[in-house]
Amino acid sequence: MTHPTMLFDTTEHVLIAVHGREPPSDEDWELYMQAVISLPATCTRTLVVTAGGGPNAKQRASINDFVSKHTLTVAICTDALLVRQIGIALSWFNPRVRSFRGNDIAAALRYLEVNGPEAALVHHKVAKMRLEIDGRAPRTTR
Known part of the structure; x- marks a missing residue:
């Protein structure tokens, strides 16, 4: 099993993407784009958390x-x-794209107008995906 270059998950209103230090592989990006295209109408917000990896020109064109x-x-x-x-x-x-400091997820969620239990769930999922992308936890999301 190859190490993922990005992981993603959703809540009711938020698509969450977590990148490591490396850019997303084309395979991982294709899976992500399939998820983006299939988002329910209620999911109109995206939180991206990255240690430095970001999409290449071709991947940016697709988004x-x-x-x-x-x-x-x-x-x-x-x-x-x-x-x-x-x-x-x-x-x-x-x-409607805005950047925030790497650990300022709370400010990012305020910008996305996500609060209460859903914000807590997003924080939990981000923490879990960060551990997975760093290889410090078993992979459970994609």
Whole structure:
């Protein structure tokens, strides 16, 4: 089994994506895009948490194509300069993209207007996926 370059999961309103330090593999990105395309109508917010990995130009084009037809509010949590620049470029196509410090998930969730039990669930899922992406916990999500 290969080590994942990104993991993702959902709550009722939020698609959560967690990246490690490396860019997503094309295989992982394709699985992610399939999930994005299949999102229920209630899931219009995306939280991205990354240790430095971010989509390449081809992958960014696929997400830009999707957001040209669908409204998504996106919060990107990272301390990586390159990913913050990717966030700026993505915001040219989707003005609802905003970047936050890597550990400031609480501020990102406020921006996404996610609170209460759903915010707690998002925090839990992010913590679990971070451990998985770092290889410190068994993989249970995709």
